[in-house]
Structures are given as C-alpha cells and as structure tokens.
Amino acid sequence: xxxxxxxxxxxxxxxxxxxxxxxxxxxxxxxxxxxxxxxxxxxxxxxxxxxxxxxxxxxxxxxxxxxxxxxxxxxxxxxxxxxxxxxxxxxxxxxxxxxxxxxxxxxxxxxxxxxxxxxxxxxxxxxxxxxxxxxxxxxxxxxxxxxxxxxxxxxxx
Numbered sequence: 001x002x003x004x005x006x007x008x009x010x011x012x013x014x015x016x017x018x019x020x021x022x023x024x025x026x027x028x029x030x031x032x033x034x035x036x037x038x039x040x041x042x043x044x045x046x047x048x049x050x051x052x053x054x055x056x057x058x059x060x061x062x063x064x065x066x067x068x069x070x071x072x073x074x075x076x077x078x079x080x081x082x083x084x085x086x087x088x089x090x091x092x093x094x095x096x097x098x099x100x101x102x103x104x105x106x107x108x109x110x111x112x113x114x115x116x117x118x119x120x121x122x123x124x125x126x127x128x129x130x131x132x133x134x135x136x137x138x139x140x141x142x143x144x145x146x147x148x149x150x151x152x153x154x155x156x157x
Contacts, residue, residue, distance in 0.1 A: 010120035014113055019152035020044060021105040022113065030096035033088040038072065038079035043104040044152060046071045046078040051101040055092040064089065076152060112146040119143035
C-alpha cells in the first residue's frame, strides 16, 4: 500500500515536471472562444477530443459534434480549433461557455522517464518521515536530468 501510494506520487511528480501525461487520462477545459482561434490545451499529448458542449447565447445547453473540431499537436502544447469551414459557436458571455473533454496520455512511457519515476520512488520511500535530517528540496539530480530530456518547452523548469 505504501509503495503503491508513493509510486502514484512519483509518477505525478515526473508527469508534471516534464509536462506529459504518462498514462491514459480524461481531461476537460472550459473557455470562451470565437471565430477560428486556436485554444491551447494544458495537457499533452492529446489523443482525441471526446466531447464538446457549450452554453448558447439564450442560456440553453448544447452538445456539439466533435467532428467539427480538430486537435492540433503544437510544438509546445496541443490546441483545439474548428475544422475548415466551421467556427466556434455563439455562446453566452461567460468564461466557461464552452467545455471540451479530451483524452490525453502516452501509450508507452519512455524508458528515461520510467527510470526517473523509480528514482523518485526510491527517494520518497527512503525519506517517508515528515521530519528528516535529509533536506529534500529538489528531485534527485539524475532523475531531473532524465526528466529534462523529455520536458516540453512550455513547462516551467
């Protein structure tokens, strides 16, 4: 139980540090958009758009057709945009007018990131106490180097 919990924590730490979703996950983003503007998604890689809905200008809830939108895998972050000939719907004037649900995650974790997860797991396991003589302010240097190889450009170092 302890190791499973620490493994989840180590995986989450490595995932956030490199900016990649390391397993299949579902995410949603709420936003307002108009015209044909690209909307950035903060998780990568995005594998599919699974649902899209919005609050229309008259306040009704509308379920959209995901075929009218595409995911563009940008260099720094993926984006969602209407397909050619389509535009974002006219919505209520609110910041959460459109909700896009998408699937994200790598199908295979790169070996370097798997090793980094194990290194972080080992550190967390060895230093489980809330008080310790060891100062754990950073990810172990070797793990950080492995993470940095896979770090997406928009992730803060």
